[in-house]
Amino acid sequence: MIQSLELPDDYPWFKYVEPKDGESIASFIHRFRQAKGNRISSPSQLGEILEVGTAINCWENLQFGRKPTQEEVAALSKVTRVETDRLWQMFPPKGERSQPNVIRLCAACYQEGPYHRIAWQLRSTRGCDRHKLKLLMKCPGCETLFPVPSRWVEGKCQNKKCGMRYSRMAKHQAKI
Numbered sequence: 001m002i003q004s005l006e007l008p009d010d011y012p013w014f015k016y017v018e019p020k021d022g023e024s025i026a027s028f029i030h031r032f033r034q035a036k037g038n039r040i041s042s043p044s045q046l047g048e049i050l051e052v053g054t055a056i057n058c059w060e061n062l063q064f065g066r067k068p069t070q071e072e073v074a075a076l077s078k079v080t081r082v083e084t085d086r087l088w089q090m091f092p093p094k095g096e097r098s099q100p101n102v103i104r105l106c107a108a109c110y111q112e113g114p115y116h117r118i119a120w121q122l123r124s125t126r127g128c129d130r131h132k133l134k135l136l137m138k139c140p141g142c143e144t145l146f147p148v149p150s151r152w153v154e155g156k157c158q159n160k161k162c163g164m165r166y167s168r169m170a171k172h173q174a175k176i
Contacts, residue, residue, distance in 0.1 A: 014038050016081050020115050025059045025090035027116035030150035032080055043150070050075040060150050062121055064091065064098055090118055097123045103146040104135040107169035114166070116149035127176035139164055140172035 015037040019028055033040040040046045047056040052072045059068070068091060070084075077084045092098045104120040106128035119125050120135055127134045138145045142162035151158070155166045 024118040111167040133173035
């Protein structure tokens with residue numbers, strides 16, 4: 001089914017979005033969908049465009065129970081114009097497992113660049129190597145768990161009574 005995805009090399013319908021260093025596939029897909037000129041309403045809609053079924057929805061929700069196929073990543077590459085090797089770097093590396101139900105965050109990194117890093121989700125990652133801080137798994141202000149990156153609204157806690165900005169949470173991170 002994916003083989004029928006025939007797009008011209010100068011596919012003009014989608015704007016190019018530059019991947020960020022260490023960015024997770026969830027963060028990238030969301031930024032791509034929301035980029036001015038793209039405005040793809042849901043991961044399901046992008047999945048339909050790419051003819052990859054529910055794969056995009058799973059990736060945007062950081063669910064990697066089934067390994068992505070070369071064909072799925074190639075279809076995403078064709079539309080985003082990001083090399084497949086670069087896209088593969090946004091998934092958990094081979095042999096690594098991710099934390100599927102707990103979204104983790106280094107607020108100091110987020111302060112430097114507001115996007116989700118794939119390293120934060122790896123089970124082998126105990127803390128931020130760059131800042132030498134433990135990763136946060138919930139808001140230090142109200143203990144609300146972090147939602148998946150596509151649901152990060154204005155980079156702040158989703159609890160309406162709290163609303164602490166992610167960039168302000170660094171002072172609450174313990175050293176590793």
